[in-house]
Amino acid sequence: MVFSRGSSRQWGENWPPSTADTSTLVFRREDLQRIWRWEIASTLSELVGVVVPKQVGLKTPPVNPALPYQGASKPSRNRFPLEEQDTETYGLGPKRVYLDIQSTYPNVAYPPRPVPGSVADMDIIMKHCNFSTGKYVRDCLEVLRIGGGLDNGRRFRRGNTDDWKYIYQELNSTELEYDFTPDISPVTPPRPPPGLEVDADAGLAKKRGAEWETQVVLPPTLKHRPSVALKSPCDPENPRVYHMFWTGPFTDKPYLALLSFLFTQNTGLHLREFLADNVCRPEFWMWINPGPAASVPNPSAKHDMFQQLKSSPWASPFLHPRFQDVIKFKLWNTTEQLDGVPEIKDEWRSFKTLFNSGGHVISVPAEKKETTTAAAASESDSGAAGTAAKKADDEDLLNRTGSKSSASYDRLSVILSDMARFILCHRFGGIYLDADTIFLRDWEELWGWKGAFAYRWSRLEKYNTAVLRMHKGSALGTFLFRTALKNGLDFHPMTVSLYTADAFVEPLLLRLPDALFDSAWLNTENFQRDRPPQPYFTEFAEFFDTPAQNSAAPQALGFDGFFKGAYSYHFHNFCPRTYASDDRWKPFDPTRNWPDLGPKFKAGEDVVRTALEAEAAKELPNVITTANPKVTTDKETEKATRPATEKDVDAVENDKRDLDWSAVLKRTFEAYIRGERPNMYGEWLQW
Structure with a gap:
């Protein structure tokens, strides 16, 4: 199992600014200019607000074929050389039409699918969602819901929401053809005064002890094609x-x-x-x-x-x-x-290890060596035990395949x-x-x-x-x-x-x-708790163990009440423990901890159920002895330790009364596969 980043609050808290001693830079200024021009010419930077930092030193504004044509503007009298200021890109791309996405009668029970070939305007998303400008996750999700048409039949806003439209389509601009090939030739620096040499890389902090990269070689730039101009829906x-x-x-x-x-x-x-x-x-x-x-x-x-x-x-x-x-x-x-x-x-084979994370290097030996020296044989018992324990820990680290627990x-x-x-x-x-x-x-x-x-x-x-x-x-x-x-x-x-x-x-x-992808994160770090989104998690574990006072929401609201508007949810593998006595990760649905996908996949379900019953049969006697040593009658012990049958588990009274969010989402997705409900857009799975 692969764990995600972000569960630590301290990492990078006091990350130092780069200096000549800490810089990671290995590219010269002219190569940074090539990289910028290539990315912009290949339409991989579609932000209207993007500017090329002055440290890059571009001499001319780059042409951006992904931005709408902006027309010529009269230059200001108070201009500075471009290399002394941030540089804006110049749009020569197709026009945009912003979409009003809503469900239409009679299909109002589910939101409509996004329009094929539509594009998200990241400038508008940043305007409404940027934490640095004081925007709340709750408000951001509302904009994402309304602008994306996810509030089907539940739109309460009566005012003009044009400013919340963040999805657009590009018009076909086949009438004009521009040569967007960037000028990747080195920028000639201004002639220095006589006797004074000017360093073309002045102001850049190169990594200490490293050589500058040789001139970067880049492939031909990509050509911007609106979706309406493609021969097929997929862009190769x-x-x-x-x-x-x-x-x-x-x-x-x-x-x-x-x-x-x-x-x-x-x-x-x-x-x-x-x-x-x-x-x-x-x-x-x-x-x-x-x-x-x-x-x-x-x-x-x-x-x-x-x-x-x-x-x-x-x-x-x-x-x-x-x-x-x-x-x-x-x-x-x-x-x-x-x-x-x-x-x-x-060059990668020159590294002794590939396992480097934030400067923390884990060495992996090329081969295992046996120690047979007399000194090793004469070690004390305690020293030998300590060495053996460390070796066992190292061996365990190298041989792990996934993470079954926090330990x-x-x-x-x-x-x-x-x-x-x-x-x-x-x-x-x-x-x-x-x-x-x-x-x-x-x-x-x-x-x-x-x-x-x-x-x-x-x-x-x-x-x-x-x-x-x-x-x-x-x-x-x-x-x-x-x-x-x-x-x-x-x-x-x-x-x-x-x-x-x-x-x-x-x-x-x-x-x-x-x-957009991690809506609970700020709340878990004690930010924006005055106006949290729905649901409100103070820690990631509440996805698996929803607090009792909030536990009516998962079943009452279901999938539609879970960070509606966000594109995904990242639970940071922050799973609480299943049992107090061990470190195993808690499953999404402890009561029905198997793939509950119906008759087509019953064989796999039976395998997991059988294994769970066998595991329960082994653990229950220990639980009874520990929790209630006074239970001694054979009849009571037999009743308490008898593994639950399939009939017992499927009885609704044996299900958890207040289902957690993790269980509700799992059961929602499984119901779609079983054919008991459509997907989130009202489409039924056809076999």
Whole structure:
């Protein structure tokens, strides 16, 4: 199991500003200019408000083909040289039409699907959701609901909400053709006075002890094409692929992520035959690391992976032929993946270890050595025991496959996943999601926005890469991998925040408000508790253990009452313990802790139920003895220790009276697969 970032409140609290001693920068100014021009010319920066920092030193305003044509403006008399001020981009793109998305009679019970090819205006989203300008998550979610048409039949606002329209379509602008190829030739600095040499990289703090990167080589720029100008709904330069990384036995955590994907995204499963000419169907690629993070897959790893998936009750339902076009399991091979990144393929093997997280390096020995010296043989018993215990801990760390509890945290897999998300996005394009993510709505308009993004680390102006969107082979990706190579291959989000800040390229990786993907985070850190969103969590554990005073909401409101408007929910793997006596993670639905998907998948359900009954039979005698030693009669003991039968479990009086949010979401998604309800857009699954 892979854990997400963000559960620690102290990390990065006092992150020092970069100086000559701490800087991570390895690119010269002329290369930073090339990177900026490439990204803008490839329409990967669609923000109207984006400016190129003056430290980059551009001489001319870059042409931005993703922004609407702005026309010529009379220059100000009080102008400064461009290299002495931030530079705005110049829009020459198609016009935009902002959409009023509402359900129409008689289909008002469910919200409408987003318009294919629509785009989210991140400037408007930032205007209403930016924590730095005092915006509340509660208000942000209302704007996202109304502007996205998710308030079907429940619109209470009577005033003009045009300012809340954040989804638009681009008009086809085929009449005019512009040459958007950027001028990537080095910018000639002004001639210095006689006898005075000017450093072209003055003002940039290079990483101490590192050499400047050789001149960066970038691929041809991409061409901006509005969706209406494409020959098919899918843009071949922007594949719609969700990536997720998983290590260890398949559990209810990735199971729920996949169910939420099917429940919310436009997969076309409500149609007998998918019409590829109408909608761009997204795919979900689940990357499975078959062994410990430090191991090398064996030749039969792929075959073994599918055998394990077939035998897993939590994974096998997604191997059904009905899902084969939208859910795909992929084998993760670290060597193969690193060799597939051109920027580092010839140099990554020079590292003694790949496990570097925020400067904390975990060494992995190349081979195990046996100690047979006489000195070792003559160690004292206590010293030998201490050495053996440390060795056992180290061995356990290297051999963990996923995290079954807080006590057996698989740190290596977490660090590997930090790097994996950047590799996958740079090699294949798409969006990476942490495995503790639940989809809450269709992401159509996020796919329509071509820029790269992650989201904000709660109140800190740093990145959280639990959601990461980058493009295949982008200049930004080249920058990140070459910079990471010179900084120990460290891809911790706080370190990535340093990379972009030191090089003045932060606007190229947009830091979206956490309200979009992590709506509870600020509340859990004691912010905005005066006006919290719905639901109100003071800690992430309340998703699994909803407080009694708030526990009427999950069943009364259901899926529609869970951070309505947000694109996803990130529960930070903050699962409370199942039992007081151990550290096991609590399941989403303790009462029905199995894949409850109906007759089609009954075999897997029976396997889990049988295992749970056997486990209960072993544990109950110990519970009885500990909790009530006076219970001695055979009749009472037999009644107390008898495993619950299927009839007992299915009796409604034996269900938990107040269901937690985690259980309600799980049961909602499962009801869709069973055919008992439609998905969130009113579409019924067709088998």
